[in-house]
Structures are given as C-alpha cells and as structure tokens.
Amino acid sequence: MKGSKKRLGILGGISAASTQKYYQKLTDLYYSLEKDYYYPEILINSLDFQYFTDLENEKRTTEYIQYIVSSIHQLQKAGADVIIMAANSPHSVYDEVKTRVQVPIISIVETTAQKAKELNLKKVLLTGIKYTMQSDFYQRKFKTYGIDVIVPDEQEQIQIDEIIFKELAIGKFLQSSRESILKIINGKNVDGVILGCTELPLLIKQENCRIPILDTLTLHVEKTLYNLLCKLKER
Template sequence: MKKLGILGGISSASTAEYYKKILNLYYGKFQNYYYPEIVIESLNFQYFTDLENQNRLDEYLNYIKKGIVNLKNAGADIVIMAANSPHSVYGLLEKELEIPILNIVDSVAKQAQALKMRKLLLTGIRYTMNHSFYKDRMKKYGIEMISPDEKHQNIINHIIFDELVINKINQQSQRKFIEIVDYYKKEYGIQGVVLGCTELPLLAEGLEAPVPFLDSLELHCLDTLAYILLPE
C-alpha cells in the first residue's frame, strides 16, 4: 500500500476531514485497521491565503512546492492537496515535481460524467470561482462551468472564510446558499453544483437542493484511496 502525503492546513477543518474520510472509507471497504500510512504537511493558512489574494504567483508556487517536497522527503509515494485553489498551479507542479499529485478537478469531472451532467455551478472561495483552472480542465470532459456573479461570490466567500474554516455552521447561511443554487438552476439550467471548496460540504450536509451537489472533498478522497491501494 502506498504512503499518502496530504498538503493541508488550508484550512485545518478540511485537512481533518480528509484524514478522517480516507480512513473511514478504508475501514468501510475492508473492515480492518490496516490503515494506509499518512503524513501531513500543514501550511500557514493566513500566509497561503495572502499569497493567493495578492496574486504573488511565484511565492505561491514555491510555497506549495516546498510543502510537497517535504511530504516526499517524509516518505510519501503520492500527494493530494487538501484544497481546491492550489490546483490552479497544478500544471506547473506536475512538470516540476517527481511525485504523483492527484487532481481534485479530475475527481469531480469523472463523477459529473457518470451522472451525465454537462452544466455545473462552481462554488468556492472567490479565488477559485474567478480562476480559469476549473473551467479549463472541465472543458476536456465536455462540461461547462458557470461561476456566480459578484454579489453571490461575496456571499459564498464570506460564509467560507468567516464561518466554515472555523467549523461554524450557520442556518441562515445554509438558506442563502440554497437560494443561490436555486437562482442558477432557474436562470442558467445548471444540472449540479460543484462544492469547489473543501469546507463547503460542512455547509451542504443534509441540505435539500434543487440539483445534486458534487462534493469535491469526498470524490477526491475516493480517488485517493483507490490510488494508494493499487499494486506496487
């Protein structure tokens, strides 16, 4: 079984969820405690977010690379980044680093294809909703991505940074989120919603929505477990 490296801390809530979910998926499959070995490199969340928001691309890339190299040096055979936004530099990381990195967008795209979805709403932090990395990669799968308008982006971004990253679940925020989803179903005909921030499943859990949610964290974890179980 391969040793997994998780680039985490971005945020702590999602990192903990990745860790628990991967082990729970393993136990659900095998009913034993021969869990995969996992090493976590926890980044400085505020520094990481500052680099994103200030568009300091070189420093951003180097900070992520340093974290992944640390994971490799700790014995990881494969790496996942426990957030959506760092996948904006996935192509550069893939070229420059000699360790497999599982892409979260591919995990979402495969599930959307399986459900025959062709138009999806992208939700996440403002950086992810405004960046092209999701749209560009999804195009290869024949899937169109719709980003929320500025007003709706502000609402979603606020919910994530002021509530979800500190594990705060607000019912009023849940209602607002469903209202946004309903608007884009009626106005744009979306067939599903990408929870393109690994904190958003905390908000969406148990909610009844007009279209299905695609939980990027869970789908990424499923692909990760499948990969680390591949024969050596």
C-alpha cells in the first residue's frame, strides 16, 4: 500500500458517535492486518444529523435523496474512489443514489445479507431506528438470499428508537437500556438479529446475546477494508 492514493469517502455524521467508531475500526483493523501505518486515505463528509433525520421522519424522499447525492458528489470532488454511507437508514434509497453518482458505494445491507447467508440463518429480527424498522429495504434484500426478516412490535420499536436517539447517538450507554433491547431480542422466535443501526453495536455485543448478532457496523468496515486492500494490491 506504500504510496497508494486510493481514497475512501465516508458519508458520516449520521450519527457522529458511529462515524467515530467507523474511523477507529477502519484504522485498527488495517493495522491488525498489515502491521504498518500506510492507512487508506479517508475523507469524511459529516452531515447535519437533525436535518437528515427530519427528512427521514417527514418522508421528504426527494429532498432526502438529493441531500445524500449532493454530499457524495462533494466526496467525489475531493477525490474519493469508493464510498460508504456510515448508517443503515440511507440504504433505503441505495438504488436511487447509486445511479446518480460516479463511484461505487459499498452496501451495508448486501454485506449483512451475505453474512447471514454464510451463517445459514433462516429468520432474523431487524432492530434499528423506526425509519429502518418501518421500511422494507432489509426485507427485500434478504428475501433474495432466502432469509425472512421480522421487526419488533410498535411499542418495542418506539423503545429502541428512543434509546438510539436519546442515548446512543450522544455516547450514553445504560445497562438498563441494554437489558431492555436484549429482552426484546430474546422474546422473538428467530435464529439471528440484525443490529440495523450503527449505534446499536456500541451497546449490544455478541457476548450479551444468546443468538448470532449481525453487527452491521463491523461487517461494513470489514467489507470496505477488504475492498480497499484488494484494489490497492492490484495497483
């Protein structure tokens, strides 16, 4: 990787807490694999989190797509060769976005579905913010892999959503909240759980859970770094 100019563009700030974790995991994993300091060059475009979530909650889809696309274009202009959107929810419009940009976007949903297939999971629970749990982009992708996706009931969705926005997004981690989410997970007849919000892995770990967890943040980081290392070694 010496002398490489390959650049990763991160669409971040959604939220700040998970974007920090992305950066840390990318650099830590790189060093653990390569044992040198020739880290990939990383560009971060940190979005207005409140505006972003307002667009989601108010279902202003056209503006939402436009905001994501224009932000990726800024990363392109800065020299990004590959993009990741450092959150699950913008992948609800992944197909619409990828046709409007000129660089590849590594999908967190595709990556997670591939891992679920590898683990031979048949039925999984999707957790995340309400926007994600009430959308169908995970269900559609997982169906192509022969995997069913279910979501918590309405009250459970509200509870998880509040924990994410009122606690995890600002770096607050409570044992009581961990126990609440685990109770929801353990109450479902599933063989795996998707942590479909990149803040959730900051609270829920595999050692906390009796069934396999799909840590979307870590899976996304691993796929991204694998992509970068392969591309760089081809140069």
